[in-house]
Amino acid sequence: MRRSWKMALGVSLCTGVLLAGSQGLTSTSADGTLISNNIRSQQTDLNLLWEVQASSTNKMTxxxxxxxxxxxxxxxxxxxxxSSATGRSPLYRLYxxxxxxxxxxxxxxxxxxxxxxxxxxWNAATKPAGTTAMFRGLNSSGDHALMSDHQQYSGYSVEGLGNAYSYPRFGSQVPLLTLTGSAMTVKSNLAAGGVIWELWWNGKQMIDNYDYGREIQASMSFQDSNALPTEGGDFVSNSNKNYMHGSPIASSGNTITTTSKKQSTRAVPLEWNYTSFNGGLADVPVIYKDWKLGKDITLDDQGMDLGTGFNNLRAQIMRYDTVLDIPQxxxxxxxxxxxxxxxxxxxxxxxxxxxxxxxNAGLSEKTVSDYxxxxxxxxxxxxSVDAGGVIYATDNLQYALGIxxxxxxxxxSATYFTLWKFGSFSSPFVTKWSAGNGWSTFNAGENRFTTYVIAGTLDDVRTxxxxxYMMGYR
Known part of the structure; x- marks a missing residue:
C-alpha cells in the first residue's frame, strides 16, 4: 500500500509506504471500530492568524x-x-x-x-499542550497588534487578552535549534515541528528542506484512511514560509553532558492531507491536539562500543528515537x-x-531495474533484512547518509526500509530513504522506536x- 501526494508540479512531497504484508493485523479494533471513524474525532480545525501592515501605522490581524x-x-x-466549542471563546477583530x-x-x-x-x-481549563497565553501590544501612537511568545514588535507594550490560549507561531523566522557534535551537526526547525532541517558532516549539508513534507521526520499512515499525521506540517508549499503550515512545537531542548549530546523535540502534528478533512478550505490547518510526535537524538555517545579500532566511527552515528504519544x-x-x-x-x-x-557481500547498489x-x-x-539498512551516496561515494x-x-523497531527517487532516475530532484515499523497497533501513551542515522563516506557507513550489528545494537 502506498500513498503519494505531489503538489505544485511535483515539488511538495510526503510519501507513504509500500508494505510487504500486514503481519496479520487489520484496520479495526477488537470491537470493530474503524481507524477512519476515530481519526476525525481526534482532529481540530485551526485558523492561522497573520499580522500584516494595513498602513504605515496600523498592524492588522x-x-x-x-x-x-x-x-x-x-x-x-x-x-x-x-469553530466554537466548550472551553473556547470568540476572538474578534475590531476597527x-x-x-x-x-x-x-x-x-x-x-x-x-x-x-x-x-x-x-481555548481557555486555561481546556488548553492543550504547546499552547500559550495570547496577548496584544500597544504602541505610543495607539496602534494595537497581536503578538506571541515568538513574535513581538519594538515599541509595543504588552496588554493581556484575558483567558485565551493559542499555539504561538514564529513570524517570518526559521528558528533553528542546533546540536553540534564532534563530527555531525543537526539543526531542527521549531516552526516545522522540530524536524531536522539541516544535517552537516565534513562541510556538507545533506538534507532537502524545500517544504515541510521533507527534512528528517516521522510520518504516519493508516490502512483504512488517507490520514497522514506528520511531524513537520501539511502539504502547503510556498517559497514564502509565512504561508506554509508548520506543526506547532510542544517542547524542545538540548542536553549536553560529558558522555553524550542529546536533542529532544515534540511536535503537535498537523494532518498532511488536511483539505480532505476540513471541507477543502485552504487556510484551515488540521491538528491532532492531544498527540505528540517527535524525536530524541543522541550524538557523540561515549558509551557506544563498536569494538577495538572502530570507535572513531561513533561520532558519525546518531541514535534516533522516534516518539509517538497518543491518547488512545x-x-x-x-x-x-x-x-x-x-x-x-x-x-x-x-x-x-x-x-x-x-x-562487500552485504552491500548492493541498486539500479533502475531494481526499483x-x-x-x-x-x-x-x-x-527487508534482519539487521542493516539503506544508504544514498554521492557519485564519488565520499558522502553518504544511511539508516x-x-x-x-x-x-x-524496523520491519522494512525504502529507497525513493523523484524525477528522472539518473538526475532526481530529491531522493528519500526511510525505515518503517510496519502495520502495527500503537498503544495509548508513549510509543518509542529506535534506529540509527549514519553519515560519512559509503565505506564509513557500511562499516x-x-x-x-556485531556489537549488539538493535
Missing amino acids: TSSSAEAALFPMVGQVAYVPK NGSSDHMVSLTAGEGGYTTEATIGYP TLYGSNIEIPTAYLSNDLRRGFTFDATQSDI TQLDSQTYHLQY YGSQPSIGG AMRRM
Whole structure:
C-alpha cells in the first residue's frame, strides 16, 4: 500500500509506504471500530492568524491568506481553533474606523466596531499542550497588534487578552535549534515541528528542506484512511514560509553532558492531507491536539562500543528515537521511523545486510531495474533484512547518509526500509530513504522506536552498520 501526494508540479512531497504484508493485523479494533471513524474525532480545525501592515501605522490581524496577500506581511502569529466549542471563546477583530485594528475577546471593546470573528481560542481549563497565553501590544501612537511568545514588535507594550490560549507561531523566522557534535551537526526547525532541517558532516549539508513534507521526520499512515499525521506540517508549499503550515512545537531542548549530546523535540502534528478533512478550505490547518510526535537524538555517545579500532566511527552515528504519544490505541497504523529527504547529489542507492560477515557481500547498489517505477517520475524500492539498512551516496561515494535498524523479532523497531527517487532516475530532484515499523497497533501513551542515522563516506557507513550489528545494537 502506498500513498503519494505531489503538489505544485511535483515539488511538495510526503510519501507513504509500500508494505510487504500486514503481519496479520487489520484496520479495526477488537470491537470493530474503524481507524477512519476515530481519526476525525481526534482532529481540530485551526485558523492561522497573520499580522500584516494595513498602513504605515496600523498592524492588522487576519485569518485569510487572500486578505494577507493584499498587504505587506509581518508574519504568522498564532493558530487558534476555527469553530466554537466548550472551553473556547470568540476572538474578534475590531476597527476604530480610521487608524487602528485590534483583537479582543470583547465585541465592541473601547467603542470599536466589530469586523469579524477570527477564531475561538481555548481557555486555561481546556488548553492543550504547546499552547500559550495570547496577548496584544500597544504602541505610543495607539496602534494595537497581536503578538506571541515568538513574535513581538519594538515599541509595543504588552496588554493581556484575558483567558485565551493559542499555539504561538514564529513570524517570518526559521528558528533553528542546533546540536553540534564532534563530527555531525543537526539543526531542527521549531516552526516545522522540530524536524531536522539541516544535517552537516565534513562541510556538507545533506538534507532537502524545500517544504515541510521533507527534512528528517516521522510520518504516519493508516490502512483504512488517507490520514497522514506528520511531524513537520501539511502539504502547503510556498517559497514564502509565512504561508506554509508548520506543526506547532510542544517542547524542545538540548542536553549536553560529558558522555553524550542529546536533542529532544515534540511536535503537535498537523494532518498532511488536511483539505480532505476540513471541507477543502485552504487556510484551515488540521491538528491532532492531544498527540505528540517527535524525536530524541543522541550524538557523540561515549558509551557506544563498536569494538577495538572502530570507535572513531561513533561520532558519525546518531541514535534516533522516534516518539509517538497518543491518547488512545490506534489499530492498523504505520509510522516512518524516520524518513529523510536528501540533496539530489546523494543519488546512488544501496541496501546493506549487516548480518553478512563480508561487508562487500552485504552491500548492493541498486539500479533502475531494481526499483518499481510507480509513475513517470517516482521510483520506489522496498527492502527487508534482519539487521542493516539503506544508504544514498554521492557519485564519488565520499558522502553518504544511511539508516540502520533491525527487526522487532531480534529487538529492533524496523520491519522494512525504502529507497525513493523523484524525477528522472539518473538526475532526481530529491531522493528519500526511510525505515518503517510496519502495520502495527500503537498503544495509548508513549510509543518509542529506535534506529540509527549514519553519515560519512559509503565505506564509513557500511562499516559502522556492520560493527553495530556485531556489537549488539538493535
